[in-house]
Amino acid sequence: MIHKIRMAELTSEEARQHVTEDAVVLLPMGSLEDQGIHAPMGDYLAADLMALEIAKTARGRGVSTFVAPVVPFGGKDFFDSSHGGISISNATLVALLDDIFGCLNRHGIRKVMIVNGHGGNVPAITEVTLRWRQKAGLFVPSMYLWQVAYGELPDLIGAEKASASSGHGGDPLTSVGLYFYPDLLRPDLVRPSPTGARIKDMSISGFSTITYDGAKIQVPIEALEATETGAFGCDPTLCSAETGETLVKRLAAIGAGLVCDHVAKGLHD
Template structure:
């Protein structure tokens, strides 16, 4: 098996030899938005590195796994208020995914898995993967990293701490960042998320919700109106590189199992 993992590093001859019908390709996706005033905006950095970790773990199981170039811009949502952030429309993101699937499918590369790091990408992923299943029998699973991580955190650090540290701008991404690229974070800026934000006399309960008589109601607000620090509903001071180490190992194991037992054998209709 060739040592190179990233598709971009393959020569054209290496690609012809390595990217066969048996190869698995991981497609990392993320965003460029406010991840908390202490953290780098590009969560696609973590998604890309996480895809490499999954590929390494899958290769250790004997599966030829490669990582496609990351899609760095996320689907547009309430994080458009992030200063310096760049997002793209749902239609544009669908178009990018469509074109990538078409190119891979043309060359017989049909064992594909998405490694996603942004909630705003989910609608486009759902639309495009369903379309390709219907028209070409392509069955592409998507591992939404942080959604999986939220479910794993209580078992890794305990339910009580997980409840306090989990949230946008906190766990899992801040701890994962402390594992992958600690030099890019600003520990001096880490502080608990602000509370008590309101809009039009209503208590803000999420990045696109308010609370009315105990019920959460969706409203057209932006992230900056919910929190001035990018963190919401969590205490990022509880995040740590140790938690990040454990999360990365667990996510890599889950991803490699999915690749080995399901993607590599073929999931086509």
């Protein structure tokens, strides 16, 4: 098995020889938005590195796995207000994914898995993966990293700590960042997320919701209206590189397991 993992580093001849119909291709996706005033905006950095960890683990189990270039810009959502952020419309993201799938399918590369790090990408991923299943029998799972991580954290660090540290700008991404690229974070800016934000005399309960009479109601608000620090509903001071390492290992095991047990065997209709 060739030692190169990133498709961008392969020569065209190496790609012909190794990225065959038997190979698995991971497509990392993320965003460039506010991740908390203490963390780098590009969560695609973590998605890309997680895809690499999954590929390495899968290769260790004998499955030829490669990582496609990361899609760094996420679908537009309430984080479009992030200063310096760059997002793209759902229509643009759908078109981009359509073209990527089309290129891979043309060359017989049909064992594909998405490694996603941004909630705003989910609608486009759902639309495109359904379309390609219907028109070409292509069955592409998508591992939404942070959604999976939220479910794993209570068992990994304890339910009480996970409840306090989990949220946008906190766990899992801050801990994963402290593990992957600690030099890019600003520990001096870390502080608990602000509380009590209101809009039109209503209590903000999330990045797109208010609370009325105990019920969450969706409203058209932007992230900056919910929190001035980019963190919401969590205490980032509880995040750590140790938690990040534990999470990365667990996410890599889950992702590689899915690759080896299912994707590599072919999921086509």
